[in-house]
Amino acid sequence: MQNFSALSLLRRAFGGHESWQPQWRTPEPKPEYDVVIIGAGGHGLGTAYYLAKEHGITNVAVIERGWLGGGNTGRNTTIIRSNYLFSESAALYDHSVKLWETLSQELNYNVMYSPRGVMMLAHTIHDIQVFKRHVHANRANGVDNEWLTPEQAKDFCPPLNISAKLRYPVLGASLQRRGGTARHDAVAWGFARAADAMGVDIIQNCPVTAIRRSATGEVEGVETERGTIRAKKIAVVAAGHTSVVMNMAGVRMPLESFPLQALVSEPVKPAFPCVVMSNTVHAYISQSDKGELVIGAGTDAYVSYSQRGGLHVAQHTLDAICELFPMFRRMRMLRNWGGIVDTTPDRSPIIAKTPVPGLYVNCGWGTGGFKATPGSANIFAHTIARDEPHRINAPFTIERFRDGVMIDEAAAAAVAH
Amino acid sequence: MLLIACPYCGERPEIEFAYGGEAHIARPADPSAMSDEEWAAFLYARTNPKGTHAERWRHTNGCGRFFNAVRDTVTDFFVATYKTGEPRPDLTPRSVV
Numbered sequence: 001m002q003n004f005s006a007l008s009l010l011r012r013a014f015g016g017h018e019s020w021q022p023q024w025r026t027p028e029p030k031p032e033y034d035v036v037i038i039g040a041g042g043h044g045l046g047t048a049y050y051l052a053k054e055h056g057i058t059n060v061a062v063i064e065r066g067w068l069g070g071g072n073t074g075r076n077t078t079i080i081r082s083n084y085l086f087s088e089s090a091a092l093y094d095h096s097v098k099l100w101e102t103l104s105q106e107l108n109y110n111v112m113y114s115p116r117g118v119m120m121l122a123h124t125i126h127d128i129q130v131f132k133r134h135v136h137a138n139r140a141n142g143v144d145n146e147w148l149t150p151e152q153a154k155d156f157c158p159p160l161n162i163s164a165k166l167r168y169p170v171l172g173a174s175l176q177r178r179g180g181t182a183r184h185d186a187v188a189w190g191f192a193r194a195a196d197a198m199g200v201d202i203i204q205n206c207p208v209t210a211i212r213r214s215a216t217g218e219v220e221g222v223e224t225e226r227g228t229i230r231a232k233k234i235a236v237v238a239a240g241h242t243s244v245v246m247n248m249a250g251v252r253m254p255l256e257s258f259p260l261q262a263l264v265s266e267p268v269k270p271a272f273p274c275v276v277m278s279n280t281v282h283a284y285i286s287q288s289d290k291g292e293l294v295i296g297a298g299t300d301a302y303v304s305y306s307q308r309g310g311l312h313v314a315q316h317t318l319d320a321i322c323e324l325f326p327m328f329r330r331m332r333m334l335r336n337w338g339g340i341v342d343t344t345p346d347r348s349p350i351i352a353k354t355p356v357p358g359l360y361v362n363c364g365w366g367t368g369g370f371k372a373t374p375g376s377a378n379i380f381a382h383t384i385a386r387d388e389p390h391r392i393n394a395p396f397t398i399e400r401f402r403d404g405v406m407i408d409e410a411a412a413a414a415v416a417h
Numbered sequence: 418m419l420l421i422a423c424p425y426c427g428e429r430p431e432i433e434f435a436y437g438g439e440a441h442i443a444r445p446a447d448p449s450a451m452s453d454e455e456w457a458a459f460l461y462a463r464t465n466p467k468g469t470h471a472e473r474w475r476h477t478n479g480c481g482r483f484f485n486a487v488r489d490t491v492t493d494f495f496v497a498t499y500k501t502g503e504p505r506p507d508l509t510p511r512s513v514v
């Protein structure tokens with residue numbers, strides 16, 4: 001693996017940058033692996049990385065139907081935060097934030113993690129109560145989160161309109177200073193490059209079409225468009241397609257898949273210092289280092305795999321953005337797109353063993369799993385390697401729906417983010 | 418925006434409707450006889466198919482009535498809509514990986 005450093009960049013600059021090698025191989029699939037991971041998004045690639053790095057399991061294939069990072073990993077608005085209400089969630093997401101802090105150094109790949117602060121706006125009395133409850137619960141869990149008055153919110157984000165005349169005026173905000181953004185593609189590429197260097201095979205353009213099980217029930221391997229691949233451990237990390245893939249093993253999941261949209265504006269000079277979210281009026285906005293405003297919209301109401309989403313959904317978000325940040329009213333939007341997000345009934349993920357021996361699943365991240373990429377991958381690798389959950393993901397089972405021990409962030413946040 | 422054919426009112430824009438989730442999930446006849454697994458499956462497990470999907474809709478901002486539809490979740494094309502209580506139309510199901 002070629003190392004990135006100021007010196008290596010400088011040296012190759014003199015050679016016209018012609019001596020760079022591909023960042024990962026394009027191997028032929030082997031007939032058998034110790035672990036097959038289905039889905040080369042950030043979570044799947046990260047899982048392969050931590051299996052190799054922390055558990056010494058390198059005979060691993062990551063099988064991807066399209067191109068690596070082409071799913072939700074490459075389609076999301078990259079908001080990173082850990083100020084979730086319940087202790088289980090705070091532990092999970094904060095584990096991830098801690099890994100983000102050193103991920104670029106660890107992977108020798110710049111994932112552009114930028115803790116510029118995530119501010120969540122309160123517009124109703126109920127919002128104020130809920131956010132203050134979050135601030136207190138987070139602090140009790142050692143997660144930073146603070147309450148801001150409207151004036152303090154405007155100090156932190158000067159473009160914000162705090163006029164009392166708004167349809168939904170800003171009554172305050174909560175701020176997690178350690179929250180921020182990262183470069184979505186770089187996360188997939190960095191994990192892919194580092195996993196590949198340790199011997200992991202990344203097999204792209206290769207949809208998994210069936211999961212084979214023995215007469216006694218345990219998994220034996222997968223059928224793909226490029227033949228059979230045997231493995232005693234199979235890990236499904238297929239985001240919006242999890243129900244489809246798990247169905248191949250005969251497991252019905254508590255999941256529904258919806259299109260979620262995002263859009264970016266034309267690039268402009270640095271104008272927006274932080275991330276602002278409003279769950280009440282549905283606006284999620286930050287500015288990329290390229291200068292584009294990155295805007296997250298809502299989901300469509302119905303199950304769909306269309307990767308598009310209705311225009312009225314995006315328009316609803318733009319209405320809110322224009323009201324909160326009047327200076328953006330005349331900006332042009334350049335591109336919009338959709339990703340398919342898999343949501344659970346309690347809007348918390350499932351990172352667990354399954355009823356099928358040798359089959360593991362990491363899914364249900366819905367509209368908010370990018371922030372969890374390194375943390376989720378790290379504990380999922382542990383679960384696969386040891387065949388038992390890590391302390392942090394022990395509560396995130398499929399059986400919690402049977403047992404009634406939900407981690408109800410849906411009710412806690414009123415939305416899925 | 419989708420055009421949805423309410424069986425009572427005809428074609429109307431999507432924003433007049435509310436989605437009601439997967440159709441034909443019957444409430445168990447004898448709830449107290451059910452195991453926890455069966456309850457969880459009834460309440461939470463969903464088919465979530467990539468392909469044809471039978472689902473409930475309600476014409477909230479119209480006649481207010483519930484009805485069922487079969488839609489292709491890859492293209493969002495409505496294959497059929499039909500009244501609640503009528504059987505699911507016998508269509509060739511499509512499912513994609």
Ligand SMILES: Cc1cc2nc3c(=O)[nH]c(=O)nc-3n(C[C@H](O)[C@H](O)[C@H](O)COP(=O)(O)OP(=O)(O)OC[C@H]3O[C@@H](n4cnc5c(N)ncnc54)[C@H](O)[C@@H]3O)c2cc1C
Nearest residue numbers: 039041042043065071072073076077079208339369370371
């Ligand atoms: C518009 C949008 C905005 C978002 N904003 C945020 C945000 O601001 N913050 C945040 O934290 N999260 C956000 N999310 C959610 C976040 O993107 C996801 O939770 C996260 O990226 C999921 O990562 P993953 O690796 O599990 O999934 P993916 O990156 O989707 O990877 C799954 C992979 O599985 C592959 N696959 C599927 N079926 C098969 C098969 N049969 N065979 C082989 N491969 C298969 C897919 O092709 C895909 O590449 C957003 C999502 C969207 C769509």
Ligand SMILES: [Zn+2]
Nearest residue numbers: 423426476480
């Ligand atoms: Zn009607």
